[in-house]
Amino acid sequence: MAQIPVTILTGFLGSGKTTLLNRILQEKHGHRIAVIENEFGETGIDNDLLVQEADEQIIEMNNGCICCTVRGDLVRILGDLARRQAAGEARFERVIIETTGLADPAPVAQTFFVDDEIAEAYLLDAIVTVVDARHAPGQLDEHHEAQEQVGFADRILISKTDLVEPRELEHLEQRLRRMNPRAPLSRVNFGKTAIDEILDIRGFNLNAVLEIEPTFLTDTDHDHDDDVGSFVFHSRKPFDPLLLEEFFGGIVQVYGGDLLRYKGVLSVKGSNRRIVLQGVHMMVGSEPGTPWKPGEARESRIVFIGRKLPRDVFERGLTQALASSH
Numbered sequence: 001m002a003q004i005p006v007t008i009l010t011g012f013l014g015s016g017k018t019t020l021l022n023r024i025l026q027e028k029h030g031h032r033i034a035v036i037e038n039e040f041g042e043t044g045i046d047n048d049l050l051v052q053e054a055d056e057q058i059i060e061m062n063n064g065c066i067c068c069t070v071r072g073d074l075v076r077i078l079g080d081l082a083r084r085q086a087a088g089e090a091r092f093e094r095v096i097i098e099t100t101g102l103a104d105p106a107p108v109a110q111t112f113f114v115d116d117e118i119a120e121a122y123l124l125d126a127i128v129t130v131v132d133a134r135h136a137p138g139q140l141d142e143h144h145e146a147q148e149q150v151g152f153a154d155r156i157l158i159s160k161t162d163l164v165e166p167r168e169l170e171h172l173e174q175r176l177r178r179m180n181p182r183a184p185l186s187r188v189n190f191g192k193t194a195i196d197e198i199l200d201i202r203g204f205n206l207n208a209v210l211e212i213e214p215t216f217l218t219d220t221d222h223d224h225d226d227d228v229g230s231f232v233f234h235s236r237k238p239f240d241p242l243l244l245e246e247f248f249g250g251i252v253q254v255y256g257g258d259l260l261r262y263k264g265v266l267s268v269k270g271s272n273r274r275i276v277l278q279g280v281h282m283m284v285g286s287e288p289g290t291p292w293k294p295g296e297a298r299e300s301r302i303v304f305i306g307r308k309l310p311r312d313v314f315e316r317g318l319t320q321a322l323a324s325s326h
Contacts, residue, residue: 154203
């Protein structure tokens with residue numbers, strides 16, 4: 001049996017991984033893809049943000065970071081997928097693993113070399129890292145995970161280049177090349193990039209990785225910043241759009257520096273569509289999503305990831321932004 005190629009899609013919180021993944025899933029490239037995605041926190045949002053086609057199998061992993069507490073789940077899911085494919089129960093030709101933005105990609109990549117069943121069934125094709133041009137300088141200064149994501153990349157895609165000056169972008173590219181001279185760099189706009197720059201590139205080279213990190217196959221220690229946590233706000237009542245805008249306007253001013261990532265799918269009064277919310281630090285935006293189906297329960301879920309965020313303050317403010325029933 002031919003090995004199943006795997007792409008690890010990584011990048012720090014808010015870099016644009018899900019946007020890129022949506023581009024891949026929407027493009028008519030003829031590939032059948034199984035997507036495994038991992039989120040940091042008690043519940044997932046990305047599954048609602050992904051465009052799901054009939055040929056894609058999307059598996060969600062929550063309750064921890066894929067690179068530590070749930071790696072056993074990753075092995076189990078990959079093993080199950082391979083068995084289902086061999087039995088003709090699942091139709092896919094490749095796997096994309098979208099890691100949480102707080103993942104160190106090294107332990108994820110280790111999975112394909114230290115577990116015999118997985119090593120036999122799968123080929124690690126490449127680690128593709130998305131870098132947010134606007135926030136990367138600060139993230140690389142402050143977060144070990146962001147540095148590891150760049151260091152292990154076989155391809156680096158720079159997103160949000162329109163939000164920075166050309167000179168800033170040039171400095172960032174120089175820094176990324178110093179950190180990882182072997183990975184080709186390219187700029188992407190809203191996830192638009194050629195499929196052949198991401199899939200079947202045979203970019204992962206174990207020998208090159210062992211030169212950089214000799215303990216790659218044996219080192220399983222990985223710690224997260226204890227200050228970083230997450231929580232989810234959930235409501236079946238719709239939001240008042242003006243009150244919600246007022247809430248976010250105030251919250252990003254006070255806590256923007258510590259708000260690493262926030263995203264959600266919202267029910268908003270007066271709209272028959274979901275509203276998709278996306279935010280990184282003080283940058284927040286929203287856009288219409290898919291329409292609510294007749295009879296479908298309308299509800300809102302927002303996940304916040306950040307440093308020592310006062311959950312009670314956020315929950316109280318969001319509750320006050322819900323539309324009154326009168």
